[in-house]
Structure formats: C-alpha cells, structure tokens
Amino acid sequence: MMDDLKSLYQEVILDHSKSPRNFGKIEPHTTEGHGDNPLCGDQVTLYVNVDDAGIITDISFEGKGCAISTASTSLLTQLVKGKSKGEATELFGQFQDMVTSSPEDTNRSEAPDELKVLAGVKQFPMRVKCATLSWHALKAALENKAALATSE
Amino acid sequence: MNDMTTFDVEKIRRDFPIFEEKIHGKRLTFLDSGASAQKPQVVLDAVKSAYAETYANVHRGVHYLSQKSTELYEGARETVRAHLNAESLDEVIFTKNTTEAINLVAQSYGLMALKPGDEIILSYLEHHSNIVPWQLIAERMGATVKAVPINQDGEFLMEEFEKLLSEKTKIVAVTHVSNAIGTIVPVKEIIAKAHDKGVPVLIDGSQAVPHMQVDVQDLDADFYVFTGHKLFAPTGIGVLYGKNKWLEQMPPYQGGGDMINRVTFEKTTYATGHSKFEAGTPPIVQAIGLGTAINYVNEIGFDKIGAHEQSLLAYATEEIRKLNNVRIIGDAPHKAAIVSFTMDGIHPHDIGTIIDQAGVAVRVGHHCAQPLMDFYDVPSTVRASFAMYNNRDDVDALVDAMQMVQRFFA
Numbered sequence: 001m002m003d004d005l006k007s008l009y010q011e012v013i014l015d016h017s018k019s020p021r022n023f024g025k026i027e028p029h030t031t032e033g034h035g036d037n038p039l040c041g042d043q044v045t046l047y048v049n050v051d052d053a054g055i056i057t058d059i060s061f062e063g064k065g066c067a068i069s070t071a072s073t074s075l076l077t078q079l080v081k082g083k084s085k086g087e088a089t090e091l092f093g094q095f096q097d098m099v100t101s102s103p104e105d106t107n108r109s110e111a112p113d114e115l116k117v118l119a120g121v122k123q124f125p126m127r128v129k130c131a132t133l134s135w136h137a138l139k140a141a142l143e144n145k146a147a148l149a150t151s152e
Numbered sequence: 153m154n155d156m157t158t159f160d161v162e163k164i165r166r167d168f169p170i171f172e173e174k175i176h177g178k179r180l181t182f183l184d185s186g187a188s189a190q191k192p193q194v195v196l197d198a199v200k201s202a203y204a205e206t207y208a209n210v211h212r213g214v215h216y217l218s219q220k221s222t223e224l225y226e227g228a229r230e231t232v233r234a235h236l237n238a239e240s241l242d243e244v245i246f247t248k249n250t251t252e253a254i255n256l257v258a259q260s261y262g263l264m265a266l267k268p269g270d271e272i273i274l275s276y277l278e279h280h281s282n283i284v285p286w287q288l289i290a291e292r293m294g295a296t297v298k299a300v301p302i303n304q305d306g307e308f309l310m311e312e313f314e315k316l317l318s319e320k321t322k323i324v325a326v327t328h329v330s331n332a333i334g335t336i337v338p339v340k341e342i343i344a345k346a347h348d349k350g351v352p353v354l355i356d357g358s359q360a361v362p363h364m365q366v367d368v369q370d371l372d373a374d375f376y377v378f379t380g381h382k383l384f385a386p387t388g389i390g391v392l393y394g395k396n397k398w399l400e401q402m403p404p405y406q407g408g409g410d411m412i413n414r415v416t417f418e419k420t421t422y423a424t425g426h427s428k429f430e431a432g433t434p435p436i437v438q439a440i441g442l443g444t445a446i447n448y449v450n451e452i453g454f455d456k457i458g459a460h461e462q463s464l465l466a467y468a469t470e471e472i473r474k475l476n477n478v479r480i481i482g483d484a485p486h487k488a489a490i491v492s493f494t495m496d497g498i499h500p501h502d503i504g505t506i507i508d509q510a511g512v513a514v515r516v517g518h519h520c521a522q523p524l525m526d527f528y529d530v531p532s533t534v535r536a537s538f539a540m541y542n543n544r545d546d547v548d549a550l551v552d553a554m555q556m557v558q559r560f561f562a
Contacts, residue, residue: 002509004509005505005506005509005560008505009502009506009560014561018497039517040500040501040516040517040518040531040532041517041518041522041525041531041532042501042531042532043531064531065499066499066500066501066502067498067499067502067561068501068502069499069501070499124505126505127501127505130501
C-alpha cells in the first residue's frame with residue numbers, strides 16, 4: 001500500500017507542492033489560461049508571456065489545488081519556460097500518454113524525466129485530472145481562448 | 153453506551169454483505185453513506201426475487217405476473233405513504249431520485265405559479281440539486297432566486313429568512329439536513345412561517361430520511377422529496393410527496409404512457425393523482441427495493457438508529473478535534489452524523505487518496521454545495537458521513553488514517 005502512495009507522492013512532488021515554483025502573477029503577460037476541476041472545485045490560472053517568435057519567455061500560476069495538481073503545475077512552468085508553443089503542446093501530449101492507460105499516440109516519444117515523477121498518477125485514475133488540469137489551462141492560454149478550460 | 157443493550161450494530165453490519173469485502177487488503181471503513189448507502193441482504197433478495205419470480209410490467213397486463221408485479225409496486229407506494237404519514241397514496245409520486253423530484257416541482261409548480269418579479273427562497277445549505285432546478289425555472293419565468301444565509305456554525309438564520317419572505321415569494325425550498333456539514337434545519341418552523349404568508353415549502357429530505365423519522369403531516373410540508381439509494385435501497389428510485397391541493401392544480405411534468413386518461417390528436421386528458429406525474433414504465437423493481445429497505449429500517453427503529461448515530465457523531469467529533477491542524481466545518485448544535493473537515497496545508501483530495509489505501513472511504517470535494525464552500529472560503533472538505541451500520545472502530549480507523557496522512561506530509 002505504501003509503495004503505490006510513495007510512487008504517487010515522491011519527494012519531488014511533495015517539495016513542489018509545499019514550495020511551488022513560479023507562483024504568483026506576472027505583469028504584464030501576453031496571455032492567460034484558466035483551469036477548473038468541477039469534481040473538486042480546484043482552480044488554476046496560468047499567466048504566460050509569448051514573444052513574436054512563439055517562444056514562452058515567462059510563465060507563472062496562481063490557484064488552489066491538491067499536492068498533485070500544485071506540483072504538476074509547478075513542474076509545468078519550469079519545463080515549458082523557454083520552449084516554443086509547438087514544443088509545449090508536444091510535452092502535453094507526452095504527459096497525457098504517460099498518465100493515461102491508453103496512450104493517444106504510441107509513436108510519440110516518452111515524457112522527459114522531469115515529468116516522469118508524476119507517472120505514479122496512472123495507478124490512481126481518479127487523480128489523473130488533478131495532474132492534467134494545468135496542462136489544459138496552458139493549452140487554453142496558448143490557443144488564446146478566453147474560454148475556460150476544464151479537466152473534463 | 154446505553155443504546156447498545158437494544159441496538160446491536162454488529163448484527164446490523166452482518167446484514168450488509170459489503171462489510172465482508174477487503175479494500176486494498178484492509179477492513180472496509182465506509183464513511184460515505186451520505187453519497188450513497190450500502191444495501192442490506194433483504195433488499196438484495198427483494199430485488200432478485202422481483203426479477204426472478206414476479207417480474208412483468210405494471211398497470212398494463214391482465215396476466216398473473218403483471219398483476220403480481222403491480223401489487224408489489226403499489227405495495228411499496230403504500231409502505232412509503234405510511235412511512236411518511238402522508239394522507240393519501242395519490243400524494244406519493246415515484247421519481248428517479250431527489251433531483252428529478254425537485255425538477256418536477258420546479259418545472260410544474262413553477263410554470264403554474266411564477267410570474268416576472270416573483271421570488272424563490274433557498275438557503276446557503278443547499279445541494280446543487282436544490283439550487284439549479286430553481287435557477288432554470290426562474291430564468292424562464294423572469295423570477296429571482298434568493299438564499300437565506302447561515303452563521304459560522306452552519307445554522308440557518310431564521311430572522312434573515314423572515315426578512316426575505318414577502319408577497320413576492322412564491323415558494324421556499326430548503327434542505328432538512330445539510331449534505332455537506334450535517335446541520336439539521338428547523339424545517340417545521342420554516343414551514344409555519346412561510347404558511348403565515350401563504351407560501352408553500354419544499355423540503356429536500358435526502359440526508360434526513362436515513363437518520364430520522366419524518367412525518368409530513370406533522371411538518372405540514374407541501375412537498376417533501378428524498379432518494380432511495382441513500383436509504384439503503386437501490387439507485388433509480390426517488391419519492392416526491394406533495395399535498396393533493398398542489399398536485400391537483402399542477403400541470404404534468406413529462407408526457408407519456410400511464411399518465412393519460414384518453415389520448416386523441418385533438419385533445420388529451422390526463423390521469424389524476426400520482427399517475428399524472430408518472431409517465432412511462434416506472435422503476436418497478438427499484439420501488440420494491442425501496443419498500444423493503446423502509447420496512448428494514450423500521451424494524452430496527454429510528455429512535456435507536458438516531459441514538460446510535462448521535463453517540464457516534466459525538467465520539468467522532470471529539471476524536472477528530474484531537475488531531476492537530478484540523479478544522480471541523482459546521483458546528484451546529486443540531487447535526488446529523490456528518491463530520492466535514494479540512495486539514496491545514498493538506499488538500500482533501502490528497503487526504504482521500506491516502507486514507508483510501510487504509511480502506512477508509514470518505515467523500516472529498518465540494519459535495520455539490522459550492523455556495524456553502526464559498527461561504528466557508530474553502531474549495532473542498534473531507535466528509536465522513538455515518539449510517540446506522542458504522543461503529544466506533546470506523547471512527548478509530550479514520551483517525552488512525554488521518555494520523556498517517558499527517559506523518560506522510562510531515
């Protein structure tokens with residue numbers, strides 16, 4: 001029992017949930033995306049700066065969430081900073097493939113090690129949405145949709 | 153514990169086969185009956201027998217099985233009538249669940265009674281199912297929804313309610329027991345005050361009927377709704393009690409078979425009584441299961457069930473309070489056996505996942521009561537909801553598991 005839990009709540013996850021990186025609101029920002037998890041009421045907002053070349057030059061977040069959701073968002077912000085919009089979208093796909101049991105695209109390359117700390121979520125299907133919420137919010141931000149992203 | 157001499161919780165537990173199951177290899181600590189209760193063997197047997205031995209559609213055939221099935225189904229209606237002390241069988245309408253019962257009243261009564269500028273009074277304690285149906289009809293009819301506030305302990309503020317009541321008020325819809333924090337709402341007093349102004353009242357009894365005896369005539373409720381699955385019965389069956397004087401005036405909610413008197417393309421006349429609101433083949437077996445569940449709880453007796461649950465609530469509250477950094481949400485003096493709480497720095501979803509590994513089942517989230525969560529400024533809570541089959545071991549298991557969570561996040 002503790003093994004599954006330990007793989008879900010790894011030290012890195014606990015660390016990022018207790019001291020999330022890039023927490024707060026960057027001003028000004030070129031776009032933002034909001035994520036709502038209707039199951040638990042959790043919310044996250046990502047603030048993003050994208051330059052003319054389509055590179056994410058800065059990113060931060062605010063919101064209330066569980067350890068999984070907060071850590072996942074914190075890791076996301078670290079990972080996509082400096083990446084292009086296309087690269088960020090590819091990371092989202094890799095992340096989804098990793099945490100869901102039926103990958104969308106089996107030819108896609110594996111998620112980078114920084115994201116693999118969240119692979120344990122796969123054993124807890126009810127928690128997958130916690131891990132993917134901020135990625136949906138990022139997608140909304142990059143597509144510059146004013147619309148709300150949900151993890152549904 | 154005095155009540156143990158007459159109330160044998162271990163015997164009751166043996167009536168529920170689920171308690172033989174191991175969860176992640178552990179003893180099951182089921183503290184989520186507020187979401188849906190477990191089923192006793194007698195209900196499972198009744199369901200099986202209704203399908204295996206007496207099944208046919210009701211109200212249709214002249215053959216033996218249809219007659220038998222109709223007798224059992226209508227027998228369940230009589231069981232519900234007697235249990236609620238409703239005056240007549242016509243006042244007992246079978247629905248899919250509480251949500252459908254409320255939507256029925258909102259749409260049917262609302263269509264009949266609401267005009268632009270009218271008001272519907274709810275409270276901050278409501279489940280979304282007693283909010284959203286009213287918003288839908290209010291929007292359609294140009295009416296407004298008002299909510300009675302609560303205090304920090306989670307008590308309904310009667311004086312605020314009286315201030316909101318006016319000649320614009322066309323209906324009051326409040327819960328009997330808060331699903332999220334357990335407050336028992338003084339519905340009899342609310343009904344009396346609304347009636348002083350000539351306003352009918354709907355009571356959402358979903359969380360009340362598993363814990364206490366309800367007498368609709370004593371309450372003088374105009375509508376009283378509940379769902380079967382929280383009362384140890386199958387899913388898919390709910391009850392709308394409505395006073396005849398309202399039901400007779402209200403238009404049908406859904407059209408179909410069984411709710412008509414005579415159909416022609418020019419003009420259809422509707423059935424009277426409960427049939428007017430029961431279009432289509434009903435949840436026959438589920439209703440039979442509900443009747444069986446009601447007989448089962450009445451054999452045990454709500455005086456004993458209530459005493460047992462109150463003693464568990466007191467014990468659970470005391471033990472949970474001993475935990476560090478835990479805040480109990482809702483501390484009304486009159487509560488049903490529901491304890492909702494948060495833990496500093498640890499999200500309810502993480503708590504739920506971790507204690508599940510110890511076999512402890514609780515509900516985590518907003519409990520479909522987001523306005524109430526907003527009032528307490530929390531996105532969600534952990535909710536332990538007790539039923540008659542819970543015992544002190546369940547409380548101890550919860551507290552042990554919570555200590556494990558604290559060690560985990562230490």
